[in-house]
Amino acid sequence: MRLDQHLIADMIEPRTRVLDIGSGDGTLIGHLYRERGCDARGIELNMELVTRSVAHGLPVVHGDADHDLAYYPDHSFDYVVLQRTLQAVERPQEVLRQMLRIGRYAIVSFPNFGHWQLRLRLLLGGRMPMTAVWHTPWYETPNIHPCTIRDFLELCRQDGYIVEKWMAVDEEGERAPWRRSIRLANLFGEQALFLLRRR
């Protein structure tokens, strides 16, 4: 399990209901189910990964964040998780709204477009930045809605979500030390991780 998945797992109370959107090979829900006694379910777009998850006895449906969340009833989960995907969905604001309709809490992680390397590259090179995190050229990247940590906080404020916890992490998922300052986190954090709830 990736380190940031451990950080996510640590945000989740044992024996709760969890929906992981983009559950991949099922690592996180498998961990939550077997180690934490959670009723953890997944949605995954890649059919090969869906099959692999189901073949491991995990409840996963084929689907995606943009098209399938509408079919889940209100308050049917305690936590709805979206890992490293918010920037790639068609309608991030709507996805967030759906997550907090379905779940009591939303756990969202995304790559921070405010990272200093990206800023510097755009400033000095005048070209779309390419880094280890943002590694596909602009014409084929699935990341159609990049945002910074401050952008995301502004959206939460605007839509009335309460930020219960947040942290900046580096690409390996190691927790970064800039948690006291949003501005520093926005400059030095490669990935951001948020625990939100409805007001």
Next chain:
Amino acid sequence: MNSTAPLGVGEHPHASFPEGVELDCGVTLAPVDIAYCTYGQLSAQRDNAILICHAFTGDQYVAETHPLTGKPGWWGRMVGPGKPIDTNRFFVICSNVLGGCMGSTGPRSPRTDGQGAPQELWGTAFPPITIRDMVRAQHKLVRSLGIERLFAVVGGSMGGMQVLEWAVTYPQMMLAVMPIATAPYHSAQNIAFNEVGRQAIIADPDWRGGRYWEEGVIPARGLAVARMMAHITYLSEEALTRKFGRRMRRGPVGGQGPEGPVSTFGDIFEVESYLRYQGSSFVRRFDANSYLSITRAMDWFDIAADHDGDLTPAFADTAVRFCVVSFSSDWLFPTSAARTLARALNRAAANVSFVEIETDKGHDAFLLDEPDFDRTVRGFLCGVAEHAGLS
């Protein structure tokens, strides 16, 4: 016709229910025989039973040589020791559907008078049955075997319809269900294909108004045409192309002369020859009136019908674990239908897995070699056992 007539009622292992089954149409059908096969051992706790529901023209001979055709069981690659549905671990039951012709009560069974003495065959007087009626009969069988709760109910195509009906009608009776290559209702296209099959049978002069058995004939041509047409719907275009392409073979009418074809139907395409074979072998094992009864039952199938067309309430508060499986090239029960079902289950907050298996083999893929599908079945059942603390 005796040499080609299928086995009669009573020659297949069966359970008898003199009290019969109360049908959706209001009639109580009595007595009722349900022919069935079992594999593996029922555990002392009676908690390891899996009911397999067969497809339209399938039967209870899941994993053994068929007594009539001599062919291997229709799901022998899925059910058996060490197979995805592992009979070293599970006790597997499969029964011939009500209305069928492999030992369960159907149109070819004799009616009885008030004293229980056999009269003439039911024929077309057999009461209209539904998928739910089939499930009611299976429920009687399962209870008569001393099983209070099934581990799982599994089935493809029409078997998948029965699986869904089980989940809706007896939600406390199983831990998990696997509806495979199926839909929550029969579509207009499905009904249309069934109607063509029925009309082919009825148009055969040997059908004799449904009383063909009186004169020792069977509407073989009509039944064969129905089967040929239906068989096309079970395959994909890619599968047909791969198997037959446009290859031709010497037909029965004569060959090709030096100046070209001597007869329009002299040489035939291999796909034609294949379908003719499928049709002619089918009529030896399947009863025409059963064909009519069962296709009609499928046509009436609509889980949402009892809930004003809304599928979700049918599954409200269900504790059953679902694994919905579709196949990418299945155009008879397409993935879109499975997705509708999966979404309705999500709306009902059910525990649901939904997998589309990538294959070019069409609807019949669930009977064929599909390693991803095998893994899905095995893994889902293991997961259910783990969750239930049975592993």
